[in-house]
Structure formats: C-alpha cells, structure tokens
Amino acid sequence: MRIIGGRLKGLRLNPPKNLPVRPTTDLAKEALFNILQNQIDLDGIKVLDLFSGTGNLALEFASRYAESVMAIDRSIHCVNYLKDAARQHGLTQIKTFKADVFKYLEIETDQYDLIFADPPYDLSRIPEIPKIVFDKNLLLPGGLLIVEHQSMQNLGNHPNFTEQRRYGHSSFSFFTMESGDEGAESGE
Template sequence: MRIIGGKLKGLRLNPPKNLPVRPTTDLAKEALFNILQNQIEFEGITVLDLFSGTGNISMEFASRYAEKVTSVDRSIHCVHYLKDASRQHGLTQIETFKADVFKYLAMETEQYDLIFADPPYDLDKIPTISKVVFERNLLKPDGLLIVEHQSMQNLANHPSFVEQRKYGHSSFSFFKHPTDEQ
C-alpha cells in the first residue's frame, strides 16, 4: 500500500498483518483518484471515511490537502494504527472514531463534501449505506458518496445512483443528490 498523490506521494504504508481489513488495491485506488481528480478540488474538502480500516483512503485525502477527514472503524487496532500513522506523518486533519458505522451514521449531523465507504464485502447492509446517507442528509448539496463493493453486486436501484466503475472483483458506485447535474 502506498500514497499515490499529494504531499506524501510515494509513501509506503506497512500496517500490521493482523488488522481485520481488505484494503483497496493500489490499482483501484489510483483509478478512483484519477476519476475524482477530474471532478473535485481536493484542497479544503471535508471527507467521511466509513469502514476506514488501515486509513489508506483517509491518508490519501489528507495527503491531497483535504481540510478535514473523519475516519470511522469498529476495530480499535485499525483506529490506533491510523492515529499513529497520521501523527507520524503530520496529517493533523484526520480524526478517528472507533464505532459501528451504522450507529455512527444514525447520530452524525455534519455534512460532508465526500463520503467514502469500503465495507466488508460480505456485509448484507451495503445497500443501506446510500439510503442512510441521503435520509440523514449527510452530503453537502454538491457532495459525492462512493461505496466500494464486489463487482457482482448492483447498487443502481437507489435514486441518487450515478454510475458504477469496475476494477476486477471490486467496484465503486457513485451517488449524488438527484438535483445535481449528472
């Protein structure tokens, strides 16, 4: 795993082997950030990283000068790793929370420019992530929700669905407020 852009470009991340994660591959992450680079200005955005795991995505956004990155994971080991790595590399805009993502979303009131969710692929509640985000109005009006999931899964039945991009066994589904230009 490595940071592919921004002030920490090229930094190799070496999380402990015992973390309960399935990190986004460098290939998929690079493709995702190439897409995003053409759609958003990273500097100054607020990001919510759900099921943050190693913090690979949180650190990528922070490296690209996101103003605030909120990372949520239920594993205390993942939260500690991300806190330590953020501190070590001066990424002070990353704030970590140990919490069940759905309980966190039920209580969250802040709106974000971008929400990224990388849940365990076997989680049966993946389709409810977009439902909860839009019901709770957690995206700013021009915000973007991205859910990483297995390519065979289809999340297109949500009214805010925009597109799905496939990268091998992984896919990214993109969601925006229905009133946005698509």
C-alpha cells in the first residue's frame, strides 16, 4: 500500500499483517481518486471513512489536504495503527473512533462532503449504508457517498445512486446528495 497523491505521495504504508482487513488495492484506489479529482475539489473537504481498516483512504484524503477525516472502525488494532500513522506523518486532521459502524451512524449528526464505506464484502447489511446515510441527512448539499463492494452486488436501486464502477472483483457505487433547488433554477 502506498499514498498515491498529495503531500505524502509515494509513501509506503506497512500495516501489521494481523489486522482484520482487506485494503482497497492501489489500482482501485488510483482509479477512485482519478474519478474524484474530476468531480470535486478534495482540498478542504470533510470526509467520513467508514470501516476504515488500515486507514489507507483516510491517509490518502489527508495527504490531499482534506480539512477533516473521521475514520471509524471496530478493530482497536486498526484504529491504533491509523492513529500512529497519522501522528507520525503530521496528519492532525485525522480523527479516529472505535465503534461498530452501524451503531456509530445511529448517533452521528455531522454532515460531510464525502463519505466512503469499505465494509467487509460478506457483510449482509451493505445495502443499508446508503439508506442510513440519506435518511439521516449525513451529506452536505452536493455531497458524495461511495460504497466499495463486490462487483456482483448491485446497489443501484437506491434513489440517490448515480453509477457503479467495476475494477475486477471490486466495485465502487456512487450516490449523490442533490444541491437543493440550485439545479431547478438553472434549468438543469
């Protein structure tokens, strides 16, 4: 694993082998950030990283000057690894929280520009993530939810779904929070 952009570009990450994770591959991460760079300005955004694992994506967002990155994982070993990595590289905008993601979402009230969720692929509750995020209004207007999942899974039946991008066995499903009445006024 490595940081592919921003101030820590090229930094190799070497998390302990015993962490209970399946990190996003460098290829999929590069593709994701190429898409994001064409859709939003990553500088100064608020990010919520659900099922953060090694913190691979939290570190990437922080390297690219996100204003704040809240990383949630239920493994204390993952949370501690990410805390140490953030401290070691001066990424003070990363905050970690050890919790079950679904319990955390029940109490979360902040809004974010971008929410990224990389749950275990065998988790049966993956389709609930977009429903909870939009029911609780956790995205700012124009905000983006991205859920990583197995390519054979389809999350396209949610009304805020916009597209699915496949990278081998992994896919990213994108969901957007409309910007309110701005589109109606301009005739979009």
